[in-house]
Amino acid sequence: MNEKIQHIADSEWEIPTNFVPGMRVPGRFFLSESLAKGLEEGALTQLANVATLPGILCNSLGMPDIHWGYGFPIGGVAAFDEETGIISPGGVGFDINCGVRMITTPLTLADIPDMKELVESLYETVPTGVGSKSPVRLSQNDLSSMLTDGAKNAVELGYGMKSDISRCEENGAMPGAEIEFVSKKARQRGVPQCGTLGSGNHFLEVQVIDEIADEATAKTFGVAEDQICVMIHCGSRGLGHQVCTDHLQVLEEATKKYGIRLPDRQLACAPLHSPEGEAYFGAMAASANYAWANRQVITHLVRELFAKKFGISYEEMPLVYDVAHNVAKWEEHDISCGGPRRRVCVHRKGATRAFGPGRKEIVQEFRDVGQPVIIPGSMGTSSYLLAGTAGAMEKTFGSTCHGAGRVQSRSSAKKNLTGDMVAHDLARRGIIVRAPNAAAIAEEAPDVYKPSSEVVQVVHDAGISRIVARFRPLGVIKG
């Protein structure tokens, strides 16, 4: 670990304000000693760079899955003051509202005689891979409604149940979407892609719950041991990517216009209430809503298949929850480093909201225990269901990690591994994987990620969320 970094608690570290010139606040990150050994210097510098941005409050924060990203590190959280703060696409990421959701089923392992066949059917049912197109036909008008109303619109079009909506963060639709700031090009990319998984780390996975850590909370969330579940991890596809690209260009100009000095041009940003900042926010919120609709449509495709195959009803496959991993939001927070409770703009990039008990944003049925937090593992490692905590409200503006966190680049993974090798290893451990090509499997091998168990243990130990249940992978569809 860099000598300037201070180890302030078991799994908490501080970056002092002299780490890079112009830091307004210290950096703070959460890592066990063993994970700290693997921390990239580049991610550390990025975390410090974020601390130079105007209006940043308390700390530039890093979750235990932190790694190098575009401008801001992935696994980064930063909250900005409404009056003096900025908004930055680099603090959200290219895949706006990349996120994850989980449905339960009434099935156990014994009910699935042929996992390979199920995985193959799922692969045929859910369009997968770069440039894949959806069976869903959207008109431009449909798309406009989707950008405004998110998952609710998908349900109105017949993809899902009314009860799904309140089980999504933001009820599946962020307020403040402004479709006039979504370019024609972005819309054109979005029309054929709603209901598609995408590629890279996106996946659809059949899992079984193999450990319950907190019986009472598990019961509240509606999950139990031995239950078969389906997890869906994807985002806003080409539409969100195009929105990010379009607005980065505008915000690079705005950075100059407003005289903001940056240590890295990838931190391009604008004051929160500037026309440029507001335009990005409106387009980002619209993209986030598209991502919720996308996950909602995929959920419907999965339910349709399971209903047919196993003779179960849609009502027996409720949504546990849906969380966003890449988004900036207006939220009210007590400012732990001082000052009155106020509205701030929280950027979470590769980080999950983890609101603790009592927050009004949490659906009534979960409000007393804290929001469900879903943390996907890598292809061969467990996923987790956690609950948000008061500790997250105090330390991280109500945030926690979002996944295992990559430790090896895609190119290096392809150099060291072949897809066949990885698929074979997984099969020996009882995990079926299906992808459009072998490279997609090699790039996502379990070895290129931190062990999800260690990452989740850090956020549990640090008190910024608490473990409720563990999910073992059985069958994976990769893009």
Next chain:
DNA sequence: ATGTGC
């Protein structure tokens, strides 16, 4: 992440 790179 992405119709994957000026």
